[in-house]
Amino acid sequence: MCLVVVGSVAYDGVETPHGKVERMLGGACTYISLAASYFTPAKIVAVVGEDFAAEDVDLLASHGIDLEGLERVPGKTFFWAGVYSQDMNDRTTLRTDLNVFADFRPRLPDSYRSQPYLMLGNIQPALQRSVREQMNGLRFAGGDTMNYWIRDYRAELLETIREWDFLLINDSEARMLSGSPNLRHAAARILDMGPNTLVVKRGEYGAILFRREGHFMVPGYLLEEVFDPTGAGDSFAGGFIGYLAEQGFSPSKDGIPAEVLRRAVIYGSVMGSFCCERFGVDRFRTLTRAEIDARFQEFKRATEF
Amino acid sequence: MCLVVVGSVAYDGVETPHGKVERMLGGACTYISLAASYFTPAKIVAVVGEDFAAEDVDLLASHGIDLEGLERVPGKTFFWAGVYSQDMNDRTTLRTDLNVFADFRPRLPDSYRSQPYLMLGNIQPALQRSVREQMNGLRFAGGDTMNYWIRDYRAELLETIREWDFLLINDSEARMLSGSPNLRHAAARILDMGPNTLVVKRGEYGAILFRREGHFMVPGYLLEEVFDPTGAGDSFAGGFIGYLAEQGFSPSKDGIPAEVLRRAVIYGSVMGSFCCERFGVDRFRTLTRAEIDARFQEFKRATEF
Numbered sequence: 001m002c003l004v005v006v007g008s009v010a011y012d013g014v015e016t017p018h019g020k021v022e023r024m025l026g027g028a029c030t031y032i033s034l035a036a037s038y039f040t041p042a043k044i045v046a047v048v049g050e051d052f053a054a055e056d057v058d059l060l061a062s063h064g065i066d067l068e069g070l071e072r073v074p075g076k077t078f079f080w081a082g083v084y085s086q087d088m089n090d091r092t093t094l095r096t097d098l099n100v101f102a103d104f105r106p107r108l109p110d111s112y113r114s115q116p117y118l119m120l121g122n123i124q125p126a127l128q129r130s131v132r133e134q135m136n137g138l139r140f141a142g143g144d145t146m147n148y149w150i151r152d153y154r155a156e157l158l159e160t161i162r163e164w165d166f167l168l169i170n171d172s173e174a175r176m177l178s179g180s181p182n183l184r185h186a187a188a189r190i191l192d193m194g195p196n197t198l199v200v201k202r203g204e205y206g207a208i209l210f211r212r213e214g215h216f217m218v219p220g221y222l223l224e225e226v227f228d229p230t231g232a233g234d235s236f237a238g239g240f241i242g243y244l245a246e247q248g249f250s251p252s253k254d255g256i257p258a259e260v261l262r263r264a265v266i267y268g269s270v271m272g273s274f275c276c277e278r279f280g281v282d283r284f285r286t287l288t289r290a291e292i293d294a295r296f297q298e299f300k301r302a303t304e305f
Numbered sequence: 306m307c308l309v310v311v312g313s314v315a316y317d318g319v320e321t322p323h324g325k326v327e328r329m330l331g332g333a334c335t336y337i338s339l340a341a342s343y344f345t346p347a348k349i350v351a352v353v354g355e356d357f358a359a360e361d362v363d364l365l366a367s368h369g370i371d372l373e374g375l376e377r378v379p380g381k382t383f384f385w386a387g388v389y390s391q392d393m394n395d396r397t398t399l400r401t402d403l404n405v406f407a408d409f410r411p412r413l414p415d416s417y418r419s420q421p422y423l424m425l426g427n428i429q430p431a432l433q434r435s436v437r438e439q440m441n442g443l444r445f446a447g448g449d450t451m452n453y454w455i456r457d458y459r460a461e462l463l464e465t466i467r468e469w470d471f472l473l474i475n476d477s478e479a480r481m482l483s484g485s486p487n488l489r490h491a492a493a494r495i496l497d498m499g500p501n502t503l504v505v506k507r508g509e510y511g512a513i514l515f516r517r518e519g520h521f522m523v524p525g526y527l528l529e530e531v532f533d534p535t536g537a538g539d540s541f542a543g544g545f546i547g548y549l550a551e552q553g554f555s556p557s558k559d560g561i562p563a564e565v566l567r568r569a570v571i572y573g574s575v576m577g578s579f580c581c582e583r584f585g586v587d588r589f590r591t592l593t594r595a596e597i598d599a600r601f602q603e604f605k606r607a608t609e610f
């Protein structure tokens with residue numbers, strides 16, 4: 001079933017201990033939709049400038065991603081640059097040029113409005129809300145956010161996520177949003193804010209799925225080499241929601257079987273791990289569904305007892 | 306089957322965000338043997354001073370721990386004091402008084418020498434080695450170490466662990482010992498140093514069991530409240546080796562079925578998690594095997610897919 005993805009399509013400059021790339025395709029919407037495209041047809045809503053390269057359009061199109069909602073406007077594409085620490089657990093932003101993204105007001109093409117699955121990448125909560133309101137047949141909708149919105153747009157954010165079925169954030173964001181340092185308490189409070197499904201991403205340490213009836217923990221995949229963690233969280237989101245859309249479970253808020261949600265978390269982890277193996281989106285140029293399913297099985301072998 | 310445990314029996318002064326205890330029973334040998342005692346008879350080798358309290362002897366004895374190897378000598382018992390950071394992921398040592406522990410030369414009672422299982426707590430590698438040499442019917446032997454020995458006693462440590470079946474260390478120690486920042490590479494190098502079983506502890510993030518044929522990952526148990534992490538790593542060790550001793554698998558270096566080792570890692574995680582629920586060894590005053598097995602099942606429910 002079709003998935004609508006909203007968020008940034010950008011160019012990134014990234015430096016990790018393995019090398020430096022001055023400018024490459026990036027952005028939350030890009031990573032989410034590429035990862036999701038292995039499971040389900042994805043339709044994106046985003047904005048780029050006149051400098052957006054034909055080869056980058058081609059990459060998205062080659063994954064069957066619907067680009068009708070990719071607006072192209074005068075000006076330059078969003079640009080972000082950052083450098084990672086030696087262990088790649090921290091990064092410093094060197095530059096953020098919002099460019100055309102500063103005036104992004106997502107408008108959904110008619111063909112998007114009745115789609116059942118929605119993933120809102122990290123943008124201003126009011127914009128995320130406006131997108132959700134433009135849709136009329138949602139089965140499962142939710143998204144991501146970040147410290148900036150949690151701290152400075154709290155009321156707007158709370159109003160937005162109250163309508164969501166799922167929220168995907170990292171552990172420090174979960175602590176900040178809930179006000180509790182303990183993840184178990186933090187999750188209980190967040191599940192009272194609206195979403196009935198919370199996924200807390202913990203970087204190299206894996207992820208935890210929280211629902212009222214219990215939680216599911218998955219350790220991080222042990223990579224031989226982490227080249228570039230940029231986009232890993234968004235790729236996780238793409239794998240998670242992409243797999244759920246593929247399974248096509250029904251509209252009710254609690255209508256997704258627990259085992260399907262668990263598998264979605266594993267597929268999220270799988271996609272996040274592949275993302276780190278090359279710079280930027282490079283791994284998605286060659287990745288196959290067979291490799292994805294093989295790594296899913298590897299997760300099973302490495303965790304069952 | 307019987308387990309011999311060697312290491313420190315001490316008094317600790319601990320401050321965490323939940324409170325402060327000026328002086329309480331502690332030490333690696335104490336935590337290991339208490340945790341192991343839920344699975345198998347444990348015999349300890351350690352030294353204490355004249356100040357060692359009768360009630361602490363009684364606690365160990367009430368867990369069926371054989372104290373024949375607990376030497377009591379003139380002077381004071383080893384004392385350590387430390388304070389934990391707000392998130393309890395870091396601690397600062399305030400005081401280390403080795404006292405009678407400075408001259409600890411472990412000598413095994415005759416009744417210990419033919420026992421099949423041996424767990425060497427973190428002491429000087431040469432002393433760990435001398436203990437192993439005093440035993441004559443070992444099926445499975447190994448232990449723990451720390452950054453100090455890895456850095457300043459490297460040759461002595463390598464000579465010691467070469468003879469071990471298993472090594473239990475934390476992730477930063479694994480990186481330091483191997484010289485590799487990547488855990489997968491680090492583990493491969495350590496498995497070349499002698500032990501055929503490596504358990505890497507990752508605190509709240511769980512643990513990984515490495516063997517030549519593959520690895521097994523377990524996430525950390527999500528506690529409602531962490532009161533005091535002191536002794537959690539040693540309690541993990543006690544649960545791990547205690548469960549293996551209970552199962553009583555055979556002498557050959559690779560003679561323990563993979564699923565038994567995996568379960569041992571889960572029992573280690575279970576014991577480490579219980580340890581954090583109260584100050585010092587307090588949780589072991591009331592803990593029952595039924596609670597332990599219930600938490601084992603909880604781990605299963607929270608990780609299977």
